[in-house]
Amino acid sequence: MTTTPALLKIFKPCNTLMRDNMLEAFDLTGRVPKGQYSSIVEPLEARTAELQREVRKRGKSVIIVMEGWRGSGITRIINLLQPVLDPRGTRVHPIAEPNDIERDHGMFWRFWARLPSYGQTAIFDRSWYTATIVERYNGDSMKEIPASCIEDINNFEAQLISDGNLILKFFLHISKEEQKKRLNDIKDSPFTMQARYLHRKEGIYMVNRDFEMIDHMLMKTDMPSSPWTIIEAESMKYGYVRILQTFNSAVECWLEKGDGGQKEQNQTFLLKSVEESEESSLLQKADLTKSYTRAEYKPILQGIQESLRDLQVEVYKQNIPVVIVFEGWDAAGKGGCIIRLAESFNPRGYVVEPIGVPNDWEKMHHYLWRFYTRFPRKGHITIFDRSWYGRVLVERVEGFCSEAEWQRAYHEINVMEDELIRDGTVLIKFWLHIDKDEQLRRFNDRQSNIEKNWKITDEDWRNREKWDQYESAVSAMIRRTTTSRAPWTVIPANSKYYGRIAVLETVESALQKKIKEIK
Amino acid sequence: MTTTPALLKIFKPCNTLMRDNMLEAFDLTGRVPKGQYSSIVEPLEARTAELQREVRKRGKSVIIVMEGWRGSGITRIINLLQPVLDPRGTRVHPIAEPNDIERDHGMFWRFWARLPSYGQTAIFDRSWYTATIVERYNGDSMKEIPASCIEDINNFEAQLISDGNLILKFFLHISKEEQKKRLNDIKDSPFTMQARYLHRKEGIYMVNRDFEMIDHMLMKTDMPSSPWTIIEAESMKYGYVRILQTFNSAVECWLEKGDGGQKEQNQTFLLKSVEESEESSLLQKADLTKSYTRAEYKPILQGIQESLRDLQVEVYKQNIPVVIVFEGWDAAGKGGCIIRLAESFNPRGYVVEPIGVPNDWEKMHHYLWRFYTRFPRKGHITIFDRSWYGRVLVERVEGFCSEAEWQRAYHEINVMEDELIRDGTVLIKFWLHIDKDEQLRRFNDRQSNIEKNWKITDEDWRNREKWDQYESAVSAMIRRTTTSRAPWTVIPANSKYYGRIAVLETVESALQKKIKEIK
Structure with missing residues (x-):
């Protein structure tokens, strides 16, 4: 078993990171030292692949949530991750407009339907977070997602976690200038146009980038058993390394604990x-x-x-x-x-x-x-x-x-x-x-x-x-x-x-x- | 084991019935003799239930197709049949407008998705026949469904039959006067309005009741292993008895044969x-x-x-x-x-x-x-x-x-x-x-x-x-x-x-x- 190199900032449990104005104050200057990308990434990737196989053996699932500003590179990160992960054990779920059957059910129905079977990894390209904002959050003048929505999200995740699964939640963060550049690069892609879904609240994710609202959402859903990790994605390489590190540390930690923290629960x-x-x-x-x-x-x-x-x-x-x-x-x-x-x-x-x-x-x-x-x-x-x-x-x-x-x-x-x-x-x-x-x-x-x-x-x-x-x-x-x-x-x-x-x-x-x- | 009473016309293999102008010439005067309904229906129903359990034990499926003029009583027949059939082994599939995911696939995709698992019975309330007419048949001036559509239907059914399953196809037939009366009775039902799907070709099923076209369709898809049965539904009681009889005879015959005629196929x-x-x-x-x-x-x-x-x-x-x-x-x-x-x-x-x-x-x-x-x-x-x-x-x-x-x-x-x-x-x-x-x-x-x-x-x-x-x-x-x-x-x-x-x-x-x- 190789171990995660300590070259870059090591994964910190996110609940210690969460604070007001967190996103705006975030340091986006992190870069992978020149010429060292391969030597850092390759062992991390090998370890990620190995850990995923380990999870599979235990018969539990990993659920990866990818959120972030529009243009923050979710697709590119997934493209980097996919070859590392076992294609037989991984499925990407792009979340866009619900179809008409989905629209006729409760908001979480389509996420339940997409849950991985035990041993599998699911990557949600946008998730119940974006869905909450687009489908439930209607107060553009307020700065907070309603408490009942937050409760639903936390309940949903708690159900999965108490079943022994692991949830990893990433928010990809980039600067306004970088966002502008990237949005321009992808503006003709139909896969971006597919994101009509996001456009409905584009102020939040794009135009004015509603820091207060996103901060609030992240903070209120940053649970000890399903913490958020803010990923500095200004440099894709750096962001990718951070994701691999986080994945590896979190999975290691979770495998050590055994069965996803079920023990605490028994006592109550x-x-x-x-x-x-x-x-x-x-x-x-x-x-x-x-x-x-x-x-x-x-x-x-x-x-x-x-x-x-x-x-x-x-x-x-x-x-x-x-x-x-x-x-x-x-x-x-x-x-x-x-x-x-x-x-x-x-x-x-x-x-x-x-x-x-x-x-x-x-x-x-x-x-x-x-x-x-x-x-x-x-x-x-x-x-x-x-x-x-x-x-x-x-x-x-x-x-x-x-x-x-x-x-x-x-x-x-x-x-x-x-x-x-x-x-x-x-x-x-x-x-x-x-x-x-x-x-x-x-x-x-x-x-x-x-x-x-x-x-x-x-x-x-x-x-x-x-x-x-x-x-x-x-x-x-x-x-x-x-x-x-x-x-x-x-x-x-x-x-x-x-x-x-x-x-x-x-x-x-x-x-x-x-x-x-x-x- | 009780046997099917021979009181009414006994089920005839439909291919012998099929001929030109078949529907128009059909005798709709059949009625259950007064006062005898219960004594005829009850043993038939008991036998149907018994046969369904028998099919289940063999691990094969029964697929019942219900077609007919608009207002011919498909819903009422299903309501009569449902309490007879084991609810744990039966599912009704009402076929209406395809949803947006279904519309993005080939026509048969949604029927494949709805196929019963082995041992189960599926009742299709409208089916690939109506779907073919509504979705593929565009020539109102022609009197024939295109040969390629007929071929698709026959291929689809052949796949299911060679897998050992049984397909029963019913066309509910009523007179023009009776149809007018019934359509008037149900005109406010939202479940009828749901049949917007049918309205698109309402001439065929309703207004002018396109006998020639339906005759042609029935004849061309009346295969020895999946024959049509025209049900005289002018009297619901009579129609229901005919359906029970047909079900019972067909299932008995199929159970006797063993495995849905696979043997013939081996030789070739x-x-x-x-x-x-x-x-x-x-x-x-x-x-x-x-x-x-x-x-x-x-x-x-x-x-x-x-x-x-x-x-x-x-x-x-x-x-x-x-x-x-x-x-x-x-x-x-x-x-x-x-x-x-x-x-x-x-x-x-x-x-x-x-x-x-x-x-x-x-x-x-x-x-x-x-x-x-x-x-x-x-x-x-x-x-x-x-x-x-x-x-x-x-x-x-x-x-x-x-x-x-x-x-x-x-x-x-x-x-x-x-x-x-x-x-x-x-x-x-x-x-x-x-x-x-x-x-x-x-x-x-x-x-x-x-x-x-x-x-x-x-x-x-x-x-x-x-x-x-x-x-x-x-x-x-x-x-x-x-x-x-x-x-x-x-x-x-x-x-x-x-x-x-x-x-x-x-x-x-x-x-x-x-x-x-x-x-």
């Missing part, structure tokens, strides 16, 4: 674990004696279905995304509820996403990745038949993830759902509740009825043996992921008719409420 | 196999003594790279998609060529797709699926580091697919490439050729050089032992997939410098040629 959860055990089951409050007869059920069902049909039309017209989550005991009747719900809807506007064991490709990503990428576009309804809550239910009980992982999941899920809701989504979460005796009756029915036989497997019986463990997992889930904006609805489902009506009524009133809010 | 390949063995290696013609010195190489390289830089700009401006395929012996220098090529390009306009073993999700699809979905959008360049030719190289030699499968692949690949080219793509295919001694030299070099050590694995040595088998696979590949529009370029690469220049020059002249054609 101990208290909550204790608290949980004291609690009596919230589920016991559900009144399972409620029921409807068939004669009562039929006309009520028909009435709500008609109402839901009209509501879907409104949802579609008003561009509202809707997410409906079904969780519940085995044989609680999720499938039956989903059929009654879906019958109301035009298939052009909804989809059912059945969630089972993640496939191998999904396993190569953050566990929320497969859900993010399935969220509905505006005006559309996605019904999840089981969901991300598997993390704190089956994965917890069966030990498919570590305790730290499922403990962390409550917070991660709350953050994700909050983002969905702020993006305008109607989110409805159902726990279909039956008691143990009712489940046994249904299992036996399935077992003995030849047409339902395929529905029951040995796994169902095995899960049933763990009823108590699942019960406490469910209680914890409901308590810790019930927020004012994303509450759970526990459906007493011992009576199938009652359960279905309760589900449809809940959806009906949630949609009515949202449509009223909008109008 | 025997002759070609013989032919192949007689042939001397085309590779031997490559002059491996050609070389450049470093002093010659450097300035030539620089010159071409500059030219390629400008050409990429043109490609981007002219909206030309470019696909560059690299195949070659292990250690032939593919990586080095790709780096030199990519150095010329702006990373915003190209991507390298390294192709390895397919992941589990990819394995759940047609082997070409993972390539189709990676094809570039207009103006972009995709460089494949290995490719679909793996099917007839490593998969053939290592026995990862059956002989029938790789034998069939030559034709399938030619069809796919031809489609690419007709969609305007520049396709360049390289075989990097070195001799056995040169490979040994390079392997030994990698083995002994600590910085290159990671590049060589036991697998490389194992592959080398099968040099002769690979050589005949390569020869067959080149011979059988060299077409006038998609020829192979064999690059003599014993001299790395010579090889790289030859590659870059080939790309240069191919791009120049295309740009000239367009201008």
Whole structure:
């Protein structure tokens, strides 16, 4: 293993660098000493390549964010880096105008979709920072990105980091004179013209180069686990050397630490674990004696279905995304509820996403990745038949993830759902509740009825043996992921008719409420 | 197992039905006998559900195509079918206006992307038929879809069928009076308004209901292995029963046959196999003594790279998609060529797709699926580091697919490439050729050089032992997939410098040629 030469300024953790007027005061005079470029760069590059292979072996990802003034040389840096990095393990994501499907989702959706699988390196040529400025920041007279945007960014990065990945963030800095020169050189390039996206806020990145605003953004998103590095790119050679150095030191440091700092996080959860055990089951409050007869059920069902049909039309017209989550005991009747719900809807506007064991490709990503990428576009309804809550239910009980992982999941899920809701989504979460005796009756029915036989497997019986463990997992889930904006609805489902009506009524009133809010 | 009741007309293979004026002469008076609907439908539905589970077990897909006049009730039929089919195994794909990414690809790209994974059922609510009419058929005065479009459709379906899947195609037929009534009922639905897509050719589906044109289209695409069924949908109940019947008979018949008729296909390949063995290696013609010195190489390289830089700009401006395929012996220098090529390009306009073993999700699809979905959008360049030719190289030699499968692949690949080219793509295919001694030299070099050590694995040595088998696979590949529009370029690469220049020059002249054609 070669080590990084100490010839130039060595990488400093950026949080010590961040201060007011940081960019304006930045020293841009750094140059690689004449005639020494090759002898400095070559060992750095060899080390970078070696480190990237090392990261790959550990099965974690490196996410490189490239931001900077317009014309600061992001493309040129990437062109230098690409031959060094293993092309089989690296992908560049140029971020420009979102396409029409992307525009119909929350801002982070397209970044989730582009996350590298484990072992891969992603280079974002512009990123959620530029996207935040262009898509969310509307106050040209203010000098600050709104706190909620900053929070979203930090939450997003925290999700990736707590999953064990490494994020490296670079801001390429050049002087005004140099910028003018470079912009002139590239003014005819269609790839620059592609940056129409940036033009919308070109004052910030170009004309008056809004130092105050960029300073503020960098400072507020300069987290210990995902610090910014300002790159002096006045000389491309110097800038490139600084990037290699930073990459190497950061990756070395991260590899030494082991698993991306997960250890610290474990501690904070101990208290909550204790608290949980004291609690009596919230589920016991559900009144399972409620029921409807068939004669009562039929006309009520028909009435709500008609109402839901009209509501879907409104949802579609008003561009509202809707997410409906079904969780519940085995044989609680999720499938039956989903059929009654879906019958109301035009298939052009909804989809059912059945969630089972993640496939191998999904396993190569953050566990929320497969859900993010399935969220509905505006005006559309996605019904999840089981969901991300598997993390704190089956994965917890069966030990498919570590305790730290499922403990962390409550917070991660709350953050994700909050983002969905702020993006305008109607989110409805159902726990279909039956008691143990009712489940046994249904299992036996399935077992003995030849047409339902395929529905029951040995796994169902095995899960049933763990009823108590699942019960406490469910209680914890409901308590810790019930927020004012994303509450759970526990459906007493011992009576199938009652359960279905309760589900449809809940959806009906949630949609009515949202449509009223909008109008 | 229940059997399909013979109460109504039994499913007839549609090719016997197809004739001129078929639609106009069609009997639309069929009705379900009064009071018997439930007793007819319920056993049919149970059987449909059972058959779908059976298909799933076999690991093949069912693709249901729903076409018909505007207002003929596609949505209603799907709403009836959905609760019958397993929601975990079924997905509806409403086909409307392509989004901007889809519009930047060939017409079939979005259908490839939506193909179900093995075991799943896909219902296309409108399909490549409507897309062909709307996107390609421009002659309202003609009465026929152009032969090339018909050929594309038949090729597409043949690819799916020879992979073992089942395609069911329905055309929903109603009378003019009934259509008028229904269109009036749904005129305010936004899901109908979404069908702006159809409006473009509304004469065909609505106003004058172009019988001649639709007849022609149905007839020309009514293949023995993917026949059309005209559904009399004047009565929805009757139409639905007909669809269930057709589904059940077709699936039963297909399950009996075993593997979607692959057997017939095997025979036709025997002759070609013989032919192949007689042939001397085309590779031997490559002059491996050609070389450049470093002093010659450097300035030539620089010159071409500059030219390629400008050409990429043109490609981007002219909206030309470019696909560059690299195949070659292990250690032939593919990586080095790709780096030199990519150095010329702006990373915003190209991507390298390294192709390895397919992941589990990819394995759940047609082997070409993972390539189709990676094809570039207009103006972009995709460089494949290995490719679909793996099917007839490593998969053939290592026995990862059956002989029938790789034998069939030559034709399938030619069809796919031809489609690419007709969609305007520049396709360049390289075989990097070195001799056995040169490979040994390079392997030994990698083995002994600590910085290159990671590049060589036991697998490389194992592959080398099968040099002769690979050589005949390569020869067959080149011979059988060299077409006038998609020829192979064999690059003599014993001299790395010579090889790289030859590659870059080939790309240069191919791009120049295309740009000239367009201008």
